[in-house]
Amino acid sequence: MKPSSPRTAPALTPLQIALVAAAMGVVGLLIVVPLASVFFEAFAEGPGAWWRALAHDPDTRHAIWLSLTVAPLAVLINTVFGIAAAWLVARFRFPGRSLLISLFDVPFSVSPVVAGLALVLIFGRQGLLGPTLAWLDWKVIFSWPGLVLATTFVTLPLVVRELIPVMEAIGPDEELAAVSLGANGWQVFTRITLPNIRWALLHGIVLANARAMGEFGAVYVVSGHIAGATDTMPLRVEKLFQEYRTPASMAVASVLAGLALVTLIAKVVIERQLEAESIDLLAVRSGTDAPDNEPRNNSPKGSIA
Amino acid sequence: MSIHVRGVSKSFGTFRALDGVSLDVADGTLLALLGPSGSGKTTLLRIIAGLEFPDAGTIEENGTDITDLHVRQREMGFVFQHYALFRHMSVFENIAFGLRVRKAPKQEVETKVNELLHLVRLEGLGGRKPSQLSGGQRQRVALARALAIRPKILLLDEPFGALDAKVRVELRQWLRRLHDEIGMTSVFVTHDQEEAFELADEVVVMNHGKIEQRGTPDDVFDHPATPFVMDFLGNVNVFHGRVENGRAFWHGIPIDCPDYPHAQSRDARVYLRPHELDITVAGTNGASLPNNSLPTNSLPASVLRVTRSGAITRVACRPHGSEAELHVDVPTETAKTLTLQPGTLVSITPRKARVFIPAPEYVI
Numbered sequence: 166m167k168p169s170s171p172r173t174a175p176a177l178t179p180l181q182i183a184l185v186a187a188a189m190g191v192v193g194l195l196i197v198v199p200l201a202s203v204f205f206e207a208f209a210e211g212p213g214a215w216w217r218a219l220a221h222d223p224d225t226r227h228a229i230w231l232s233l234t235v236a237p238l239a240v241l242i243n244t245v246f247g248i249a250a251a252w253l254v255a256r257f258r259f260p261g262r263s264l265l266i267s268l269f270d271v272p273f274s275v276s277p278v279v280a281g282l283a284l285v286l287i288f289g290r291q292g293l294l295g296p297t298l299a300w301l302d303w304k305v306i307f308s309w310p311g312l313v314l315a316t317t318f319v320t321l322p323l324v325v326r327e328l329i330p331v332m333e334a335i336g337p338d339e340e341l342a343a344v345s346l347g348a349n350g351w352q353v354f355t356r357i358t359l360p361n362i363r364w365a366l367l368h369g370i371v372l373a374n375a376r377a378m379g380e381f382g383a384v385y386v387v388s389g390h391i392a393g394a395t396d397t398m399p400l401r402v403e404k405l406f407q408e409y410r411t412p413a414s415m416a417v418a419s420v421l422a423g424l425a426l427v428t429l430i431a432k433v434v435i436e437r438q439l440e441a442e443s444i445d446l447l448a449v450r451s452g453t454d455a456p457d458n459e460p461r462n463n464s465p466k467g468s469i470a
Numbered sequence: 471m472s473i474h475v476r477g478v479s480k481s482f483g484t485f486r487a488l489d490g491v492s493l494d495v496a497d498g499t500l501l502a503l504l505g506p507s508g509s510g511k512t513t514l515l516r517i518i519a520g521l522e523f524p525d526a527g528t529i530e531e532n533g534t535d536i537t538d539l540h541v542r543q544r545e546m547g548f549v550f551q552h553y554a555l556f557r558h559m560s561v562f563e564n565i566a567f568g569l570r571v572r573k574a575p576k577q578e579v580e581t582k583v584n585e586l587l588h589l590v591r592l593e594g595l596g597g598r599k600p601s602q603l604s605g606g607q608r609q610r611v612a613l614a615r616a617l618a619i620r621p622k623i624l625l626l627d628e629p630f631g632a633l634d635a636k637v638r639v640e641l642r643q644w645l646r647r648l649h650d651e652i653g654m655t656s657v658f659v660t661h662d663q664e665e666a667f668e669l670a671d672e673v674v675v676m677n678h679g680k681i682e683q684r685g686t687p688d689d690v691f692d693h694p695a696t697p698f699v700m701d702f703l704g705n706v707n708v709f710h711g712r713v714e715n716g717r718a719f720w721h722g723i724p725i726d727c728p729d730y731p732h733a734q735s736r737d738a739r740v741y742l743r744p745h746e747l748d749i750t751v752a753g754t755n756g757a758s759l760p761n762n763s764l765p766t767n768s769l770p771a772s773v774l775r776v777t778r779s780g781a782i783t784r785v786a787c788r789p790h791g792s793e794a795e796l797h798v799d800v801p802t803e804t805a806k807t808l809t810l811q812p813g814t815l816v817s818i819t820p821r822k823a824r825v826f827i828p829a830p831e832y833v834i
Contacts (some may be wrong), residue, residue, distance in 0.1 A: 338554035341521055345541050345548045346568035346619055356567075360558045 181358035185215055200422055207419035218416035224392040224418060228401035235309060235397060236377035240324075241372050247324030248366070252358070254325075255332035256340075266329070272321045280318050281386025284311065288387075307389035312397065315383035320373040327369030328362055335361050364438045371435060375428040379421060471532050471622035471655050472497045473518060479679075480513055487513040489679040490527070495657060500649045502666035503659045505676035511659045512627055513549075514676070518657065519625050531623070547616030547654075549626040555600040561611050562587070562596035568619040586614040589648075591611045599666065606637040609687040613645075617652070624649075626658035630665060642669050661738045663703050667691065675699050697826045700741045707747075707796050711825075713738035719824040721769050721789055730746030738827050744799035746822040749785060751808055752815045768817040771796060776810050780800060785810055787818065 177185070208215055219225055254266055272280065287293045288305040298305055305311045339361065343353045359366075381399040388395035396404065398421055405414035475493040479486070488510045495501050516522040516661045518529060520541035528537045536544060556564050561781045563570075565586050587593050590610035600608055609629065616624060629645070630638040646669055649656050660666050666673045667687040674684045675698075683695040687798040694700040701708075711720050714735040725740060752770060771787040774795065778784075783805035785798045798818060800808070810816070 169760065265724060338552065339556055341541075342548070342550060342554040342615075343556070343571075345519065345521070345544075345546070345570065346615065347542055347545070348540065348567070348571040352571050356571075413685050 186425055203415055203418050203422050206411065206415035209415075214412060215419070218413040219420065224396065225401055225405075225413065227393050228396045228398050228417070229420065231309065231312070231396065232398040235312045235316055236311045236374055239377045240370055240373045241322055242313070242317050243320055243324045244366070244370055246321070247369060248362075249287055250325045251328030251332050251362075254419065255329055256337055269322050269325050270320050277315075277319050277380065277382030277384075278386055281315055281383035284314055284318070284383070284387050288314070306387050307391065307395060309395065311387035312384055312395060314382050315387045316377045318375045319380050319383050322371035323373040323376060324366070327365045327372070331362050331365040332358075364435055368432065368435045368439060371428055371431045375425060378424055411458045436440055473623065474530040474533075475514070475518065476528045477532065478514070478517060478524040478529070480510075480517060480522065480524050481704065486679050487526070488517070491676075491679070492527075493674060493681065493684070495655055497655055498653055499671050500646070500656045500669065501555075501658075501672045502670035503657065503672060503674050503676060504661070504663060504666040504702075506661060508678075509676040510679040511661075511676045513656060513679075515625050515627055515659050518623075519546055519548045521548070521800070535660075542663060545619060546623055547619065547621035549609075549612045549616050549624070549629055551627040551631060553600075553612035555611055555615070557600055559599075560596060561592065561598050561600070561603070564597075564600070564611055565614045565618050567615060572619075582618060586618055589617070590614045604637075604639060605633050608701055609633065609641060613648075622654060624654050624656040626656065628660060629658055630660075630662075638665075645669065675702065679704070682774040695822065697739060697741070700824060700826070705744060705797065707744065708744040709740045709742070709794065711738050711740045712736065713825060713827060718818075720823065721765050721792065723769060723820065725820070725823045725825055727827075729825075730827055736827060738825050740822055741824045741826065742796075743822070744784070744797045745782075746820065747796075747798045748819040748821060749787075749798050749800055749808070749810075749816050750819075751810070752817040768819045771816055772820050773810050773812055773814040773816055775812060776805070778805070783810075785816075787816060789818070 219229070250265075250269065254262060255349065283305055285292060288298060288311060289295055290299065290306070303310070305314065326427075339357050340353050343357045348356065379399055380397075381403070384397055385400060388397070388400060390396065390400060390404070392401075392404065398417055402414050402417045402421065405411075473493075473495040475491060478488055478491045480488040491510070491514060491590065493514070503514060505511045513522060515669045517524050519522055520536075520539060524537065528535055530536065531544075556567065556683075558600075559567070565583045566579050569582060574582075583596070584593075587596055590613060592607060592610055592614070595603070595607065600611065603611065609632075613626075613629075630641055633641065642665060658669070670687060671688050672684065673687050675682045675690060677698050683690055683699045685693075690699065691703060694703060700706055709720055711718050712735050713719075713727050713730045715733055716726065716728050716731045718725045718730075718738050718740055720740045720742075727738070730736065730738070750768075769789050771789045773785060773787050775786040776783060781802055784801050785800055785805070787796045787798060788794070789796055800810075
């Protein structure tokens with residue numbers, strides 16, 4: 166291989182070509198082909214059959230509706246919790262702070278099935294809160310509140326983890342400036358804090374939503390798997406597949422996969438915005454982007470009118 | 471509005487940031503809090519603003535105790551060190567913020583903000599984002615934003631720290647005029663003595679959470695109260711000597727020290743400012759004048775180095791019979807006529823010197 170001129174991209178060595186091909190191969194085999202085959206299987210009998218599989222089966226309809234209710238609810242809870250927790254951790258120093266930050270990560274390291282079982286142990290009929298819930302006639306396990314709880318648990322770190330570094334990087338000065346100018350807490354939050362974290366927040370919400378829609382393990386344990394009552398989309402996919410109704414199973418799977426693709430696009434768009442803001446952030450902090458070459462008549466000379 | 475700080479202390483963990491500080495700022499004064507980092511000057515400013523609360527002591531404004539008043543209610547203008555401009559808002563909205571949260575009528579906001587944009591010479595830049603401004607422009611936006619709420623007291627934390635030298639000098643003069651025209655009470659924090667002396671009516675020098683000295687710039691510069699102030703206000707030559715009967719001796723040259731009239735000799739430190747020393751050529755290498763022909767209050771020395779730094783030429787000398795280096799600042803014009811170079815024999819005469827006597831030593 167002759168070294169090429171510095172203007173053109175250097176030619177790849179055989180080793181480099183082999184590595185790139187291997188990477189492409191792995192991604193293709195593990196991600197692209199399976200995903201494509203889901204859509205292929207789902208539409209194997211035509212779009213009509215796909216639509217019938219989704220719309221004409223009441224249990225499938227209910228599963229889609231349930232997923233579209235449970236996931237946003239869990240995301241909403243995590244958004245409120247995430248903002249409050251990130252603000253607490255980023256703005257205040259208190260004993261147990263680092264322990265609290267580590268605890269935010271527990272849902273990432275605990276298997277979702279274990280999380281589901283833990284919820285059953287607390288909210289189940291024989292559980293810690295079982296008698297109280299029975300007395301109140303509230304059903305948590307084998308019902309939608311259990312699904313929301315389980316989904317909230319597994320997606321808990323996603324929003325708060327996005328916000329902490331951004332809030333720490335921005336620092337408290339803008340909020341303090343707003344207070345010194347007379348703003349109350351709510352005005353500071355809506356006019357200063359929220360606009361500053363909006364892209365990071367949206368990023369966390371998108372990730373949490375994707376995770377919430379696809380959650381299987383924890384939801385499997387707490388739902389009881391009741392068709393037409395507590396089956397969410399992923400549970401429905403599994404059940405249809407077990408019943409040898411592969412085309413119907415693939416149709417539901419294709420809806421999930423389609424939502425994942427939408428999430429991916431949203432994520433890319435938001436990440437671009439985040440990147441632009443972080444450059445902005447650096448510029449405001451260091452003051453290096455715009456040189457002091459203001460025109461003379463703009464300089465603070467002369468008397469004050 | 472006058473400010474009275476009474477016996478304020480503040481600790482962060484084990485670090486004592488302020489240690490029983492009392493300070494009165496008269497109405498209409500432009501006061502500088504000067505000191506090295508960690509001296510407590512910023513903490514004091516933030517306590518006056520209500521951004522920190524003191525562990526002990528009180529803050530009064532025009533005789534009213536405001537120690538427990540929330541920063542929102544104090545209505546003081548505060549300019550942050552890094553300006554803390556609202557990054558997602560335009561320059562116009564930044565300045566309008568204080569009026570908007572007060573629910574001022576739209577027309578009034580418009581008029582007021584345009585007035586302020588004119589005042590800080592940023593007409594036409596109202597639509598820009600902070601990231602599109604230069605450092606000096608951002609500084610002025612921060613100032614306009616603080617002035618929008620018509621504060622009686624303006625507090626500035628290192629207002630010119632992040633700017634380059636030329637913009638800094640311009641903005642300094644501009645801020646002085648602004649202060650005089652608006653007629654507020656202003657307090658600013660700086661570690662730059664030149665800035666403090668040029669801008670302020672009064673300078674408060676701080677160190678280790680305490681006030682070392684307070685006075686007019688001339689006062690502080692000409693009569694530094696403590697060795698720290700002397701040291702902090704620019705490079706200074708320090709020599710150890712003895713003091714007795716109201717006189718200290720530095721290489722045999724007597725220096726008046728009326729603070730110590732006692733006969734018992736004691737250790738003292740002699741402080742000499744480089745620009746308060748006169749230098750004359752006594753001869754060149756090998757051809758020195760006999761020592762006894764020098765005036766008795768001069769010191770023979772030889773030049774080690776000559777460094778020109780703009781209008782001032784810095785001369786490093788070694789007094790004969792000493793290992794210490796002595797720095798003398800000479801106007802470059804004078805230095806040229808003296809033709810100083812390493813090895814030149816010179817005679818040095820202090821025009822002014824200060825003697826500080828360290829705290830009494832323990833005697834067994």
